[in-house]
Amino acid sequence: MNTNNHESKEKVNFIQAIIDQDKEKNKYNGRIHLRFPPEPNGYLHIGHAKSICLNFGLAEKNNGLCNLRFDDTNPSKEDTEYINSIIRDVKWLGYDWGDRLFYASDYFDRMYEDAVSLIKQDKAYVCDLSPDEIREYRGTFIKTGENSPYRNRSIEENLKLFQQMREGKFEDGSRVLRAKIDMNSPNLNMRDPVLYRIVKKSHHRTGNKWHIYPMYDYAHPLEDYYENITHSVCTLEFEDHRPLYDWILSSLYSTELPQQIEFARLNLSRTIMSKRRLRVLVEDGYVNGWDDPRLPTISGLRRRGYTPEAIRKFCDRIGVAKTNSVVDIQFLEHCIREDLNKSAQRVMAVLNPLKLIIDNYPEDYTEDLECENNPEDPQAGTRKVSFSRILYIEREDFHEDPPKKYFRLAPGKEVRLKNAYIIKCHNFVKDEQTGEVKEIHCSYDPETKSGGPGASRKVKGTLHWVSAKHAVKAEIRLYDYLLLEERDNKGEEGKDNFTDCINNNSLEILKDCLVEPGLTNAFKEDKFQFMRKGYFCFDPDSKPDKLVFNRIVTLRDSWEKIIKSNQIGDK
RNA sequence: UGAGGGAUCGUCUAGUGGUAGGACACCAGACUCUGGAUCUGGGAGCGGUGGUUCGACCCCACCUCCCUCAGCCA
Numbered sequence: 001m002n003t004n005n006h007e008s009k010e011k012v013n014f015i016q017a018i019i020d021q022d023k024e025k026n027k028y029n030g031r032i033h034l035r036f037p038p039e040p041n042g043y044l045h046i047g048h049a050k051s052i053c054l055n056f057g058l059a060e061k062n063n064g065l066c067n068l069r070f071d072d073t074n075p076s077k078e079d080t081e082y083i084n085s086i087i088r089d090v091k092w093l094g095y096d097w098g099d100r101l102f103y104a105s106d107y108f109d110r111m112y113e114d115a116v117s118l119i120k121q122d123k124a125y126v127c128d129l130s131p132d133e134i135r136e137y138r139g140t141f142i143k144t145g146e147n148s149p150y151r152n153r154s155i156e157e158n159l160k161l162f163q164q165m166r167e168g169k170f171e172d173g174s175r176v177l178r179a180k181i182d183m184n185s186p187n188l189n190m191r192d193p194v195l196y197r198i199v200k201k202s203h204h205r206t207g208n209k210w211h212i213y214p215m216y217d218y219a220h221p222l223e224d225y226y227e228n229i230t231h232s233v234c235t236l237e238f239e240d241h242r243p244l245y246d247w248i249l250s251s252l253y254s255t256e257l258p259q260q261i262e263f264a265r266l267n268l269s270r271t272i273m274s275k276r277r278l279r280v281l282v283e284d285g286y287v288n289g290w291d292d293p294r295l296p297t298i299s300g301l302r303r304r305g306y307t308p309e310a311i312r313k314f315c316d317r318i319g320v321a322k323t324n325s326v327v328d329i330q331f332l333e334h335c336i337r338e339d340l341n342k343s344a345q346r347v348m349a350v351l352n353p354l355k356l357i358i359d360n361y362p363e364d365y366t367e368d369l370e371c372e373n374n375p376e377d378p379q380a381g382t383r384k385v386s387f388s389r390i391l392y393i394e395r396e397d398f399h400e401d402p403p404k405k406y407f408r409l410a411p412g413k414e415v416r417l418k419n420a421y422i423i424k425c426h427n428f429v430k431d432e433q434t435g436e437v438k439e440i441h442c443s444y445d446p447e448t449k450s451g452g453p454g455a456s457r458k459v460k461g462t463l464h465w466v467s468a469k470h471a472v473k474a475e476i477r478l479y480d481y482l483l484l485e486e487r488d489n490k491g492e493e494g495k496d497n498f499t500d501c502i503n504n505n506s507l508e509i510l511k512d513c514l515v516e517p518g519l520t521n522a523f524k525e526d527k528f529q530f531m532r533k534g535y536f537c538f539d540p541d542s543k544p545d546k547l548v549f550n551r552i553v554t555l556r557d558s559w560e561k562i563i564k565s566n567q568i569g570d571k
Numbered sequence: 572u573g574a575g576g577g578a579u580c581g582u583c584u585a586g587u588g589g590u591a592g593g594a595c596a597c598c599a600g601a602c603u604c605u606g607g608a609u610c611u612g613g614g615a616g617c618g619g620u621g622g623u624u625c626g627a628c629c630c631c632a633c634c635u636c637c638c639u640c641a642g643c644c645a
Binding site for chain 1 (some may be wrong): 572573574575576577578581582583584585593594595596597603604605606607608609637638639640641642643644645
């Protein structure tokens with residue numbers, strides 16, 4: 001479906017270009033059918049999201065179909081736990097596979113028959129070489145391979161042995177079925193690749209029915225063919241496998257063969273994306289589970305407060321190409337800010353409270369002030385927030401000796417309290433022990449009440465606040481990047497010790513935050529803008545007496561930039 | 572070293588012979604009861620060398636650099 005948004009001028013990526021050509025030539029009779037085929041051996045992450053959005057998106061755009069298929073051909077790695085999480089995540093992202101949820105394991109019988117057919121054509125044979133021997137016979141980049149001594153077994157013997165492999169007559173690793181292609185091929189994948197191996201392990205769906213399991217290179221093209229897939233989109237590392245993909249299919253079938261197309265997988269700066277490393281982070285306790293908000297897993301992003309819309313927009317905007325690239329994580333952050341700016345309710349929350357007393361405001365008096373819920377969306381309406389004599393403001397919003405261009409509160413200075421009054425600071429009290437500012441004393445100008453006749457007076461700064469006797473306590477969790485900046489590249493690309501590059505301060509827990517009382521009604525995946533602080537979401541760790549919020553992302557902060565550039569300039 | 576891919580602003584990405592465009596980031600200004608948002612403007616790029624052509628990011632040649640592959644993983 002096309003949006004009429006001026007920005008999305010229907011950018012045609014190279015895969016869409018191929019589809020356009022195929023349509024024009026009426027290849028596949030105009031059918032367009034894709035698939036997202038994860039192996040259920042781990043949790044999905046933002047890189048998978050790119051593939052999901054690509055495949056389902058292409059199907060939508062071309063009036064085609066997209067299947068969800070579990071590529072469960074290796075029982076020693078896979079589990080139902082992952083199937084459930086994958087189904088949940090794809091759904092959450094907003095995609096619908098209709099009734100086309102498939103499992104490679106559903107095709108095992110048919111794949112077996114196809115293997116028999118290859119044997120009968122003398123295109124496959126049972127090989128008794130050990131894994132080490134197969135490696136030796138395969139040769140190397142510069143050395144051609146050697147034919148297996150079992151390569152010339154008779155078709156009858158191969159048929160019989162393959163049947164016995166199926167029946168579980170042999171031990172793991174003792175025999176395999178191999179394609180008979182070319183041991184001298186410059187492409188190592190074509191040097192008689194293994195098609196089936198013996199794995200005497202229970203499969204999460206087929207139980208103990210099978211003792212042999214097909215390899216990816218054999219199974220994948222067939223799965224695609226069985227499902228009438230037209231365009232089989234995968235990542236770049238499979239480019240070398242395409243000749244084998246085509247060999248398998250053309251050896252067995254002749255019309256409407258699917259074609260494999262490769263694109264570059266997503267890399268994101270300052271985070272970890274490899275399944276292996278994510279597993280280390282989770283299992284060695286660097287993070288708290290697969291849905292830790294610091295992780296780029298779909299479940300982590302969901303808990304962090306990312307919306308499916310933002311993720312889809314991100315995937316759409318990073319584009320699809322064959323160039324290896326690293327997308328700046330700030331681009332992802334931009335997408336969630338953009339989404340939440342339009343939709344998130346504004347509230348006031350003080351992360352590091354500093355007591356502020358309005359000396360000339362009546363004691364035991366409360367006013368309910370009208371506050372806009374979202375200036376970007378008048379439909380969002382207003383709410384009442386209580387104001388009283390003792391308030392809390394953000395500690396960083398007061399400075400006893402302010403730097404240049406500081407618009408916030410300081411002795412003798414005026415600021416506006418958001419939706420309330422202009423106040424002026426007269427003095428402050430320090431803790432004698434620590435020297436820390438303990439409370440500040442101000443006066444307010446009753447004429448300047450927001451919305452009132454005298455409200456037009458301008459001051460430089462506006463602060464958010466909460467009323468001491470109305471505010472509710474909350475725990476707020478702040479997240480930073482998983483990887484240290486200076487180690488960024490090594491962190492994701494270095495071969496070992498990537499844990500050296502981990503940012504040990506990626507989680508900061510603030511326990512004494514104060515938020516508007518209305519937030520006690522928050523639940524599920526509710527998201528808010530804590531004014532001037534960022535976007536936050538309700539965390540399921542919350543209990544009735546203890547609210548917990550996650551910081552999704554900060555607001556853009558030009559003051560922060562001024563400070564940083566001054567610090568650099570002063571040196 | 573063999574094979575297969577790739578190289579366009581700082582970052583992603585368009586552009587397949589006719590003024591190199593967009594987004595993020597950055598800088599400046601306007602506006603603002605969020606130092607947010609919004610708006611306006613700006614700087615910033617074709618890996619190199621030759622060749623073909625009136626004209627080359629695009630075609631050709633050579634070179635350089637980067638990625639993937641030697642699992643009975645996917």
